[in-house]
Every structure is written in C-alpha cells, then in structure tokens.
Amino acid sequence: EIAEALRPLAGRPLAGVRVLLTAGPTREPLDPVRYLGNRSSGRMGYALATALSDLGAQVTLISGPTALPMPPVAESIQVETALDMHGAVMARAADCDLFVATAAVADYRPADPADSKIKKDATGLTLHLVRNPDILAEVAALTPAPFTVGFAAETDRVEDYARGKLAAKRLDMIAANLVGGATGGFERDDNALMVFWPNGRRDLPMMDKRQLARELAALIAERYRERHAASA
Amino acid sequence: EIAEALRPLAGRPLAGVRVLLTAGPTREPLDPVRYLGNRSSGRMGYALATALSDLGAQVTLISGPTALPMPPVAESIQVETALDMHGAVMARAADCDLFVATAAVADYRPADPADSKIKKDATGLTLHLVRNPDILAEVAALTPAPFTVGFAAETDRVEDYARGKLAAKRLDMIAANLVGGATGGFERDDNALMVFWPNGRRDLPMMDKRQLARELAALIAERYRERHAASA
Numbered sequence: 001e002i003a004e005a006l007r008p009l010a011g012r013p014l015a016g017v018r019v020l021l022t023a024g025p026t027r028e029p030l031d032p033v034r035y036l037g038n039r040s041s042g043r044m045g046y047a048l049a050t051a052l053s054d055l056g057a058q059v060t061l062i063s064g065p066t067a068l069p070m071p072p073v074a075e076s077i078q079v080e081t082a083l084d085m086h087g088a089v090m091a092r093a094a095d096c097d098l099f100v101a102t103a104a105v106a107d108y109r110p111a112d113p114a115d116s117k118i119k120k121d122a123t124g125l126t127l128h129l130v131r132n133p134d135i136l137a138e139v140a141a142l143t144p145a146p147f148t149v150g151f152a153a154e155t156d157r158v159e160d161y162a163r164g165k166l167a168a169k170r171l172d173m174i175a176a177n178l179v180g181g182a183t184g185g186f187e188r189d190d191n192a193l194m195v196f197w198p199n200g201r202r203d204l205p206m207m208d209k210r211q212l213a214r215e216l217a218a219l220i221a222e223r224y225r226e227r228h229a230a231s232a
Numbered sequence: 233e234i235a236e237a238l239r240p241l242a243g244r245p246l247a248g249v250r251v252l253l254t255a256g257p258t259r260e261p262l263d264p265v266r267y268l269g270n271r272s273s274g275r276m277g278y279a280l281a282t283a284l285s286d287l288g289a290q291v292t293l294i295s296g297p298t299a300l301p302m303p304p305v306a307e308s309i310q311v312e313t314a315l316d317m318h319g320a321v322m323a324r325a326a327d328c329d330l331f332v333a334t335a336a337v338a339d340y341r342p343a344d345p346a347d348s349k350i351k352k353d354a355t356g357l358t359l360h361l362v363r364n365p366d367i368l369a370e371v372a373a374l375t376p377a378p379f380t381v382g383f384a385a386e387t388d389r390v391e392d393y394a395r396g397k398l399a400a401k402r403l404d405m406i407a408a409n410l411v412g413g414a415t416g417g418f419e420r421d422d423n424a425l426m427v428f429w430p431n432g433r434r435d436l437p438m439m440d441k442r443q444l445a446r447e448l449a450a451l452i453a454e455r456y457r458e459r460h461a462a463s464a
Contacts, residue, residue, distance in 0.1 A: 027269075030268075031387075032387050032411060033270050033271055033336070033385060033387070033411060034268065034269070034270045034271075034338075035268075035269055035270065035271070036262075036266065036267075036268060036269075037259075037266070037267055037268075037269045038265050038266045038267065039265055039266075039267070067299040104265070106266075108356075108357050111356070115387075123362070123363050124340075124343070124360065124361060124362050124363065125340050125360075125361040126358060126359070126360055126361070127358070127359040127360075127361060128356065128357075128358055128359075129356060129357040129358070129359060130355070130356050131355050131356065153265060155263075155264050155265070155347075179264060179265060
C-alpha cells in the first residue's frame, strides 16, 4: 500500500479523492434587507476548486453568495448564512477525504434577526451578535477527520495568527494572506500566500489567483499524499 | 414661459435638465474585512439613470459597490460608505435640477470601526451603531431645492410608510416597492412600484426593471415639467 500511495499519477495525483471545499462570503441577515457581510469575492476558492478538479479530485463546492460563474466541479451547493454552510458541510464531511475551507465564514450573526425591516427611530442602535459554529474546527475534530486545509485572512502578524489557528484547530495545513492593504487578497485578481503545516512552510509569491490556485493545489496534493503514505 | 415649459419636446422632455442620481447599496466597514451591507443590486437605479439620459437629461450617477457595468451617463462616481455618498452628493446638489435617490443608503454605521481585523474571543459581541446622515432629506431641505424623488423599500404597510416619508422629508415624489417576499425588488429582474406625490398616485405593475425604469422616468419627467410650469 505504501508503494501504491507513492506511485506517481501522471498529473492526476488526486484521482478518486473526494474533496469538500467551501468558498465565498456568508451573509448574516439583520432583517430582510440588511446583512453583515465580508469582502470575500470567492475568486480564490473557485480557482482552487477548479485546480483540485484538474488534479483528478471529485470536488463538491459549497459556496456563499458571489458574482462568479460556477466552476466545473462534480457538485455545487449555494448557501447564504454561516448556519446554512455549517449544515451543508456537516452533512457531507464524513464522506470526504480532503476538506478545504476557503470561505470567509461570518464569526458572528445577529442574535435576533427581525422579520420586517428595522425602522430607524433613534440616534443609535445596539446590535447583539452571537458566535456562529466553527465549521473548520468541527470538521478537523471528526474521527476519523479528513485532511483539513484552512485559510486565514489577516491584517497583521500573519504567521503568528496562522500558526495559532493551525495548532488550536488541529489542521493539517493553513494558507494565510495579508488583507486590507495594497498587498492582494480580497476583491483583487492577485494574491500571495504563506502556507504552513506542522514543521513546514512554503511561501507562494504574488501572482494571478488562478496560477496561485494551481500551485496551492499541487502543494495540497503533495502533503495529502505524504500523510496518506505515512499512515498507510 | 408657461407656454415654453409645456411645449412637447419630441421624446426628450428632460433635455438640458441636470440630474443627480444615487444607486446601489452602501457598505459600512466594521473592520478591514467585515461590513454592514444591504441587498440592493443597483439594477433599478442604473436602469433609471439610462432611461433619464434617454429622455435628454445630463445624468451624474453616484453609485455604491455593485457588480454592474456603468451605464452610459454623463458622469459617474463610485463610493463605498454612506458618508462617502453624502459627501459626493452634497458637493453637487446645489447644481442639479432633479435629484433621484435610488441608493439603499445604510441608516447606521459602526460607531468605531477597527483598523485591524476584529479577533473572535468571546461567545458574543455587541456592536454600537450610529446614525448616518439622511442624504435625501438634506437635499430636499436645500434652498432652492431640486425636484426630489425618493425611493422606499418596505416589507409591509407600503403606502403608509411611503406617504410618511414623502411628507416628513418634503419630497416631490416617492417610488415605493415591497421587498422580502416573492413580489420583486432587491436582487430580482422584475419589480413593481407604487409612485406617490402630494395628492397623486400611479401604480406601475410588475415588469422587467428596464421597462419599469422607462415608465418611471417618463412619470418623473411629467411631474418635473408640471411643477416647473406651475412655478414659472
């Protein structure tokens, strides 16, 4: 089995591997009109879904609202809120080999969304938010857990926060980028990533998101196959 | 001058009329990644900007973030927040003849947006919001004020709320629609409007937003010319 796992697969190193991948933002309704959102365009996730498919994986894409056309993957599911995404992921997580969480899932949602549009009648408003489930941590804690890849979008101290998440959530890999500056990330065509795993790191420099996705997909395949070779 | 104002203008009843039109949602940042948004697609506003241009108006479009291509108008300005939109509008409002506020401007913004990404570290979060300026009411209160057209997206009691806004903000006209159901509005291609003015009303039934925009533009032109004839 070790020999089989290590055999080169002619450009399709993820042939037969079932991938569950989340992408895009989530939207958390305050009322039927207003929501809490974030700046994830979904571009990196969609490009990675395509790149993993190109390596032979059978990809199920679970996506929040984006303005992008669906990539050519085996299955796609559209969701809106973090709770929707949590439900869609947990229903399928036990049947996947590799879980890639590129979605920018809202950490909080309004505690009590209004059924009708909130009327403005005061000089201020206090909004009570409650924590959403941590989809990535829940999947990584499954027994057995799939090979789990997280993403981190940080505005500062990228390596510290990323390595913190890698350890705290018991991930196999985390891809981190710096957002909020002129350095790529959300709403841009280019991006750069620092990829961390236990005792490892690779930096992928600033490049087009599709090319970056291909390089990251190859790295995920390499680490995935190495872990499976080791545990076989 | 009455005769001139009433003379038919061969399909260009707004020739030479300077229109300022706002469209789309605004986004109110919580931090560099998260924002408070709303479901306005900008479609109705962009279609109305085009329809008013087609009637001869010189249109300046001030738009929040949308996924739409810019319509062929005289000038366009992109903004993000309600404060940005307020600044862009107030800098130009004294020089327009007709102000059309289709934008879904956020009523509230976070009191104290964070410079770096908010870290999640508690089971809940309380968000303090403060009121944004009321752009429509400020423009309608100018002396002299342009002919001012507002929009109202309501989830219930449409006529009551719309007539309330018409009176409270001293508008010349308000176009109201019902959102949040299966009845058109945000994020859809179709829409229906109830249009109110002092002592008047016209209902525009469910139709394609571009056709609806043409009918609404014609009604705005009719009411605009009637007021100018009356005050000449």
